[in-house]
Amino acid sequence: MRSSPLFIALVCAAYPTAADDSLSLFDLDLEQLMLIEVTVQRRVENILDVPIATTVLRGNSLSALNTAGEDMRSLTSRLPSLQVESSFGRTFPRFYLRGIGNTSFDIYASQPVSLLYDEVLLESPILKGFPMFDLAQLEVARGPQGTLFGRNTPAGVVKFTSVQPTEAFEGFARLGVGSYQTRNLEAAVGGALGRGWSARLSVLSQQRDDWVENEFAGPETGFDGYRDSAMRLQLRYQGKDGFESLFKLHGRKLDGSAHLFRANIIEPGSNRFVAGFRADRASQDGQNVQELEHSGASLRLVWPLAHFDLHAITAFETADVFSRGDIDGGFGASYAQPMGPGFIPFDSETAAGLPRHGQFSQELRLASNAAGQFDWQAGLFWFDEGQKAENFNYSTTAGGVQNGYAVIRQDNQALAAFASVGYAVNERWQLRAGLRETRDRKQFSAERPQSPGGGAPLLPVRATSDASHLSWDLSALWRVNEQHNAFLRLAEGFRAPSFQGRVMFTDSISQATSETVRSVEAGLKAESADRRLRYALTVFSFRLDAPQLTAVGGSGNVARLLNAQRAEGQGVEVDFAARLGSNWSLAGGLSYNHTAIRDSSLLVRVCGAPCTVVDPVVMVDGVRLAWIDGNPLPYAPRWIGQLNLRYETDFGSGKAYMQNDWAWRSGMNFFLYQSLEYRTSSLLEGSLRLGYSWQNDRYDLALFARNLTDQTALIGGIDFNNLTGMINEPRVLGIELRTRF
Template sequence: MRKFPILILNAAAFATPALAQDLSLFDLELEALMKIEVTVQRRTENILTVPIATTVIRDETLTTLYKTGEDMRGLTSRLPSLQVESSFGRTFPRFYVRGIGNTSFDLNASQPVSLLYDDVVLESPILKGLPIFDIAQLELARGPQGTLFGRNTPAGVIILNSVLPEETFSGFVRANVGRFQTSNIEGALGGSLGNGWSSRFSFLNQYRDDWVINRVEGPESGFEGFRDTALRWQLRYQSDNGFESLLKLHARDMHGTSRLFRANIIDPGTNRFVSDFDLRNVSQDGQNSQTLDHQGLSLRLSWPFKQFDLYSISAYETAEVFSRGDIDGGFGAASANAMGPGVIPFSSETAAALPRHDQITQEIRLASKTEGPIDWQAGLFWFDESQKIENINYDSLNNGVQNGYAAIRQTNQSSALFFAAGYTVNEKLQLRAGVRQTWDRKTFSAERPQSPGGGAPLQPLFANSDESQLSWDLSALWRLDQQHNLFVRIAEGFRAPSFQGRVMFRNSISQATSETVLSVETGLKAELANRRLRYGITLYRFQLDDPQLTAVGGTGNVSQLINAEQAEGSGIEFEFDAKLGSRWSLLGGLSYNHTAINDTNLLLTVCGAPCSVTDPIMMVNGVRLAKVDGNPLPYAPNWIGQLQLRYEAPFATGKLYFHTDWTLRSSMNFFLYEAAEFRASSLVEGGMRLGYSWQNARYDTALFVRNLTDKTALIGAIDFNNLTGMVNEPRIFGVEFSASF
């Protein structure tokens, strides 16, 4: 089996020259595919000449996907090797690339996938939920990116680039309405202000009514509604001598429900829904609400000099969030007169709050001119983050009064020096290398002034870390011919130490030391048939040393950080974009990812709910522990696929079109241990769009549907109380109109 991906790569390398000769598959009279340029090496470069496994989603595809109030979770399975999920809701996406991610739901959780929005790193998981709107391009760089993008990037980087202000006047408005009173209104307006100045204002407003009904009397009558508003204003100056400045301010305000947990919806011994599962109805006695307030500003400056360009990127982000939910997913408890659905051993209602979060970043970077055989970049980066987190417990059986409170404080300072260089040996061979030295320091404290059940308070506990790490990468790109490029890349990255203060129900802080990753990948990128077909194939293997893992829930209702001895992964990624015939276009991809935890001594507590653990069980001091050696990483399906098909034809004075998109992912585990109930089955989801555009696509109207087959699937679970699960988005259909000017 290990030879299978290699055979595919070799077969593709030999087959594509023959395919290039058979131009009858493509209509060469058609307009060629748009040239794709990416910034994953901090320069604007052709995607074919970048020795990194990179996938791009451009503005048209993004707007097609984000029609129905979708948030960052809508990216899941849309790109090779990418999964996105959340047990927190719209405001806390968790990213997994090639199986590497973090299941922690703590507000200070670090993630191994970094997100940059307009050159600014958004470190907090709360900041990473910033909506996608008026975006020119999204890029996913897979594999360690620790040289140019820093720590906490061992799995990869997601890069979002907004549409920039231009001298010409332009704008658009796009509005749709759909099922459950869903509405999505997006727009932008910008143009010249004179004397080199230009501006652009963008906005997004998403709304959905509650579509899940609460069947018991309680503080909430319905769930899953939201109103999410985001704004962005950019002011750009371009001088005649090449100096450029870009000031950006953005804000987000979200009010809605937190993640909806559904009690006992999993049939014991299986991962199927119980026979009486009802998507539109629940029975809960707790409150469910979520609010977020996020603002930020950044200033990007660039100065041209004779031999190099100088860049400065300064940014400040701040956010406040409050999220309260009924964690047991039902009503009552075994100690009460009534309970349901099913058995609720004890009630659990909690809230997590971030009353204060501040992030300041500063980068200074020098980049050589691109003329000549040598190019280089060098710079320094500074990061300062401060946050206070509150965890609150409530008594659902006593009118929801607060009966527990814990406070966590964390500061994090990180600085880095980096250097990267490329050398063009000849017209066939390019070499690149990079190095980054990072210093990272954290201070952490946790206390419990109010203990649930009236127990003794917990005095402040303290922890800190102070660590430095060297990251590096080496790569080479061979031009096999005018159409094919082969690359090899070796990279090492790391994730800084982490702390977790789940002290509501325990009296200690958990800590994970740094994890490091060594990745080797080789790939083939090509454009054929006079740029009517573009494709890429990547074969990779990585080794994670001391991976930071999160053991969630379990018998003791405690989430804690741990380090395993090692984890490994390998796989193959394939993607393509093609214009077929005179009216058809097709793009998609397929990735295979194998992951495994390698630690023969790692034993973890298992579910408190009555689940069917399939791992070997050992009894230690009367506690059931599972041996997880050899298990895959959580939320790491073997197969992830995506496909988009578009047909368009002239009609009247415009163009009639049909667009459909589909994603596939195979089964996956939710937790580090394996249990029959806590494993997602394979899932295929699709969408469709039928529309008409006219006046050179200036105006457009369409009918659309998401989750076309109305498939309801289990996509997450809680394991400590009962068989509580989370489900995917329902089918949404509606109509849209857009106009550009």
């Protein structure tokens, strides 16, 4: 890897050449930007002092994401280098950072972006869909985080922190209603219980009626409605000796729709919608349902001792999900007329369930607590997850009767030991280094008691893996002056071997060996204009060795794991926040990511649907395969940008305000191979909020719009049957009332 010379030019452009506190753009009588503290190094630190590319969402920008009943996918393109997508719906978000992610739709698929909720790892992609509500902060740390977090973090970490109980009695309630009978209720209340105890109860209820009408007289009259609710109860104890405990219970229940697949909505030879396409219409003869129950509990303990603090985090999570959808996206088939929309070669209706799941994790960590030049952390982490997944196949043209059934089981145990040390060489230089040794074991089995078409059952096939790896990171922070910090970071991350068992339509398990990533990044973080301007710039380059890739679809409804020789990426990330003028504030970011798969011998199946493949294609044993050497990683747009503008002014006895935010990304591919049809063009989505608050923000009334310009865009596809596509969320207009107490 080579550090980009672009870094030098950008640092020179950003470095102040004069006393920047005198810039006329900033009114120095304005309120300063809030101090941003982060915990991506497992300590509370000023974001400027952390040698990691980190972006934070909090306050109005974070709470606005839930306004129209949104789920985790609303984060896509809202932060530099971040994409979130799902072919499963509200329950299975797939995260991508700097282009690194996993397109697999299997319930037990591992992902290279780790998600933590209140310091607890949520490993299964089903758990990662837990709603965002009553949050204090969202932190996204980009690049390998394999030392202090460790489990499946070669791309980075997404970290949520809930509002915690306090001694003061406080709470809020917000109710929003909007288009398509969208309703969003979020509330919390908490305060002291006495004798050092405090509590907080938070609840969320989101719902929307079906907004897509089924024009075919099938079992469903409409699609894409949901009823989604969640709760969180926290009990906190703070002892006089500094001992602290936090006990949390949380749960979620969803009754909704699987992601809606739409047959033949892509114009052949392009990625445009066919003539006459309407987002609020579909024609399907299959069932569409999604049900989820998720619950968990955690206990965090902190004992302050003479020279260090002892931290213990114990957590358990469990989930039960069932999702059934019409995969061919239409009605009928070539052998069961009538059919449509367009040509449907064969019917495809499948379901996936997770009737058994349990995740237990335990972390013990020692952290130095004495001020000085030297600080350290060390600990042990244990992870144990067991799950049983079920896949079903149905004959839609025979009335939806089940004609296929497969069972997949996976048990995963991992043990890690880690340590991190920091040393302040002097007032201007700080160094940090970390190591983590991980051992990961998996036992996997798959069987098919019932084969589609009446074929022979498949007896259990099994696979195991046992892998160890030493991850590390090295970083240096240079205090250029009181306002500017520069950093350099080298890191290596690791993801353990993975299995796929799509044995409904194949007789074998696919396996990918361990992947490792090495990354170098350099950056500048600064506050200027007397803390009325904050910005960060990072230049990075990474190399993925043996990247785990998923060949989704092709000529069958199969997801196959494989390892490429390597993948590479490099780019630039910028984010900023500023107070402008007397009433304006501005925040945003921009990222550029260039990724490429490097493997001159790697071939993958191409579409079974009539798509136009632009990669070189060869025939091997009658199967069309594409060379993918040099292709970008899937769901890896080169450009991602965000802009959030807020204006507020005194009006009457309160304040009137306007908040306008935009998220933009350039085009990207859906699959490992490239075709004209299965890619998306650039997308710009905006949101607007016009409101009035009074009595010192105790009350707030606002009109809102999500997807302000009513953009309809292709965001995913299914390539084995016909030109099936998936689209983004519709525009939602509404009103919201909030009160604090």
